[in-house]
Amino acid sequence: MILAALYMGDQKKRNISVTGNIEFSDLKITEPSDYAAGVPGIKAALEHVSKESGLFRSLKTLSQMNQKDGFDCPGCAWPDPEKPSKLGEYCENGAKAIAEETTFERVDREFFKKFSVEEISKWTDYQIGKSGRITEPFILRPGSVHYEPVTWSDAFQVIAENLHSLNSPDEAIFYTSGRSSNEAAFLYGLFSRAFGTNNMPDCSNMCHESSGVALSETLGIGKGSVVLEDFYSAEVVMILGQNPGTNHPRMLTALQKCKENGGKIITVNPLMESGLNRFKNPQQVNGILGTGTHLTDVFLQVKINQDVSLLKLIMKRLVTLEEKGEKVFDHEFIKEKTNGHQSLLDDLKRYDEDKLLELSGVDSAQIDEAVALLAKKSKIIICWAMGLTQHKNGVENIKECVNLLLLKGSLGKEGAGTCPVRGHSNVQGDRSVGIMHYVSKSLNKSIKEAFNFDPPEEEGYDTVKGIKAMYEGKAKVFMALGGNLVSAASDTEYTARAFQNCDLTVSVSTKLNRTHLTAGKTALILPTLGRSEMDRERFVTVENSMGKVHQSQGRLEPASEHLMSEPEIVANIASTYFDTETTVDWKALGEDYNLLREKMSEVLTGYQNYSKKSEGSGFYLPNNVREADFSKLPDGRAQFSVCKLPEHFLEKDxxxxxxxxxxxxxxxxxxxxxxxxxxxxxxxxxxxxxxxxxxxxxxxxxxxxxxxxxxxxxxxxxxxxxxxxxxxxxxxxxxxxxxxxxxxxxxxxxxxxxxxxxxxxxxxxxxxxxx
Missing domain, CATH: 2.40.40.20 (Barwin-like endoglucanases)
Structure with a gap:
């Protein structure tokens, strides 16, 4: 048996650095920029793509990114406009992402002969990432410090034998990154359930899980409610805890259109980020030669995690205006569509304005400016990202945003609603197609009807609990469909130890990262296609941050002839594990994506006629909030929330x-x-x-x-x-x-x-x- 052979020989512990080199390079400090994009953005993008993969090759590739007949950017999940620009629908950081994916550098068998995992682990994350594309499957055997080539069939057999050796399916963890396609994620989730576990943590556990919980409890769906065009007609856009200029640069174009149409922007953040100050659109003359567009009208420089204090103060001042006779709130909407309005008002009375002002750290006159804008407008969008979600009170941060929108009746209408801006390109799609650690009875029922097996009914591990289980030896096999969890997760040393405690770690990856180095006793790297690369004549689909599903089809020759697509990798693992003892034709599903989408349409709500509807600009999934339909919530109404202030007890130092x-x-x-x-x-x-x-x-x-x-x-x-x-x-x-x-x-x-x-x-x- 392959598994038995792997455990023979020296079992010495690898000497791995979990943080890499911490020596300084050459620091140079300049004045922060007061605008985003413009000529410096073009220059930076061209420098990156030229260095990594050649200027003309990269420009041709970029011209196909985020186009209806092209491929989706492997970076952020910001939606494409209905008519993408002919000059290119990408940003500086999108160009950098493609430069990374299309690099000429290679991590091949000669690379791993030359460098041990111990040596590579001492490099910085920057140096590791610049090593290049992984060219074939590699295995790190027990006691060894060098990855070695392994055939695909042997790699699948190693995984199957390790899974068969477990005492319980719950000793395996199947993690998903947002870079995977809908097809790969669905098949991955199907395999996890057929294997017998709901241990399906994903990257959303570490970012927008707070958004999903808060929005589900208050509005009945764990997604945002706006579409891209809503930004063009919004009267006010509030942006909290988000830096679009770096993390979602194409959002700046939507904000620019909002301003051109008379909209106002309120920014709430501890830092004034360049992209929210001024935007020089590189596709316009004004963005090249002119001053660009000033975006933020009111900047509220809130202290870290005092957003609830600030929002309560804003709502208290809005209530005061209402009591003075101004028409501030949408009472008809509140009466017909909501629960808990009076409880919210009673709670607001408990707080002293001066104390809230002190906690927020914001100038009182600036808050009045924001209040004056909000009082007169009803088409309001509230956007947020990690600056609101990654706190002890992350869920309540989002609920307080929902409270403000409910008071204003700014839901279920054009130009208004919630907008959690997702970070990775298909993290929302992963959840929509079934990647979740909790149990959905309706999804389980549909899976049983379509595939004739009983999915598990016990809640699985999320990311935090999954890492803890590996650390404590309760989970022994870890597989990741993309991602770099060791670097992304909390407490790097603890997380690295958790991985090293595993019998087997498996990474489906395009490039080398630190997770490959802080590996289990045995480790596999399975190289897969990038978004920009041809998958024969097949296409996959993704879901953007606003719930639209559309196709993505790479056009470049693959970096190596030994790469395999994600659906095929998952299908081969499942087929090898189950052999003939299965009700699912795994190989067929991994081979024929149209067949896979047909089965997905049987299981998933809103995916009927899936392949056909995905073509072109794609289709929107159902969203009850856009219809102001809260029928699935208690009393069929959206829910106001009574939120507490955050608690931080700091010593003087x-x-x-x-x-x-x-x-x-x-x-x-x-x-x-x-x-x-x-x-x-x-x-x-x-x-x-x-x-x-x-x-x-x-x-x-x-x-x-x-x-x-x-x-x-x-x-x-x-x-x-x-x-x-x-x-x-x-x-x-x-x-x-x-x-x-x-x-x-x-x-x-x-x-x-x-x-x-x-x-x-x-x-x-x-x-x-x-x-």
């Missing part, structure tokens, strides 16, 4: 830290070492700090310090960071992830959603090691 991306980054993928918009070049180990806080602690610019956190009497330390004076509220700090993920406790997460608290960490600054 403690700060609240939020982790963020740089502009040269997407999730854990580091494109480069610059954060042009914030004025940081050549370095990532920096802390943004208020200058008055620096004076109080007698710290100097670029002084080297450590950051420490202490939760449950366990100190965690992030070493060697340089302090950068920055416009950030007093008592608040900001630094990049994944470098500061070592500080995030594995056992502290949002109520109900279990989302890690990566945006509100209590930390201290320790400078004694560098005096």
């Amino acid at each position: 403690e700060f609240i830290l939020m982790t963020v991306r740089s502009h040269d980054q997407f999730n854990t993928t580091i494109y480069g070492m610059n954060d042009r918009y914030r004025g940081i070049h050549g370095e990532r180990r920096v802390i943004f700090m208020n200058s008055k806080d620096m004076e109080n602690l007698r710290l100097k610019a670029e002084q080297v310090v450590d950051l420490t956190s202490n939760y449950s009497n366990k100190e965690r330390r992030a070493e060697k960071f340089k302090i950068i004076p920055y416009n950030i509220p007093p008592g608040n700090l900001c630094a990049y992830f994944p470098e500061t993920n070592v500080l995030v406790p594995n056992n502290l997460y949002a109520d109900k959603s279990n989302t890690p608290v990566s945006k509100s960490l209590t930390v201290k600054i320790d400078s004694k090691n560098y005096i």
Whole structure:
């Protein structure tokens, strides 16, 4: 047996670094940019694509991205307009994502002969990512420090034998990243259920799970309610805890159209990000030669995780205007469509305005400006991202946003609604097609009818619980359909140890990342096609951030002849595991995507005539909020919520830290070492700090310090960071992830959603090691 052979020989522990090199590079500081995109954005995009995969080849590829007959960007999930620009429907960071995917660099058998996992683990995440595309399946055997080539059939057999060796299906975990297609994710979830477990954590557990919980409980669907065109007619767009200029740059075009049509933008964030200040559209003359478009009308520089304090104060002042005789709230909507209105008003009376103002840290006159806009308008969109979700009270942060929209009747109408902006290109699609750790009785029933087996009825592990199970030895096999979970998750050292405790870890990947290095006793890397690459004549589908499903079909020759598509990989694993003891024709489903979509349409609501409807611009999935239909909720009404204020008990020498991306980054993928918009070049180990806080602690610019956190009497330390004076509220700090993920406790997460608290960490600054 292959499995028996794998466990023969030396079982020595690998000497793996979980954080990589922490030495400084050459830091250069400039003034932060006051605008996004423009000529510098074009220049940066061209530099990246030229270096990675050649200018003309890359431009041809980019011309096909986010087009109706092309492929979907592997980056963010922002929707495409009905008529994509002929000049190119992509942004600077989308170009960087394609440069990474189409790079000429290769991780092949010679690479792994030359470099051990011990050596590679000491590289930075940036260096690891730049190694190139993985060319064939590789295996890391017990006791070995070098990956070796393995045939596809042997790789599938290793997985099957490890799964058969488990005492229970719940000892296996099947993780999903947002880069997978709907077809691959559905088949993956089907295999997990046929195997016998709901252990299906996914990347949404770590980002928008708080949004899903809050929106499901208040509005009846765990998704946003707006479509792209709503931005064009919105009267007010509120943006909270989000940085579109870096994380969703194509959103800036929608905001520009909103402003051109007379809309106003209120920005709520601890930092004024360049993209929300001014946008120089590179497809317009004004964006190249002119000043661009000023976006934010009112900037509310809230303290970290004091959004509820601010929103309560805004609503209290709106109530005051209403009591003075102004028509502020939509009473007809409130009466006919909602529950809990009086409870909300009673709760607001409990709070002192001066105290809320102090907690929020925002200037009172600026709040009045925002209140004046909101009082007179009803077409209001509220957008948010991780700045609201990754807190202990992440769910209540979202519910307070919903409260404001319910008061204004800003749901179920054009130009109004909720907009959680998803980070990864198909993370919402994964959930729609069945990737979830909890049990859906209706989905189970449909699966049984379509495939003739009984899906498990016990709730599985989410990401937090899955890592804990691996750490404690309760889960022994981990498989990831994409992603870099070791770098993405909380408490890097704890997470790495959890992976190393596994008997087998499997990664379906396009490029090398740190998860491949902090591997189980045996580890497999299964290389798959990128979004831009041809999958014969087949196409897959994805769902954007606004619930629209559409096709994606790559056009480039694959990076290697040994790559396999994600649906085929999953189908081969399932077929090898079950052999003839199955009611599902796995090989056929992995081979024929139209057949797979036919079966998906039998199981999933809203996917009828799936293949045909996916063509062109695609189709929207059902969304009750767009119809102002809350019939599935108690009393058939949307629900107001009574939310508590966040609790942060800080000592005099403690700060609240939020982790963020740089502009040269997407999730854990580091494109480069610059954060042009914030004025940081050549370095990532920096802390943004208020200058008055620096004076109080007698710290100097670029002084080297450590950051420490202490939760449950366990100190965690992030070493060697340089302090950068920055416009950030007093008592608040900001630094990049994944470098500061070592500080995030594995056992502290949002109520109900279990989302890690990566945006509100209590930390201290320790400078004694560098005096």
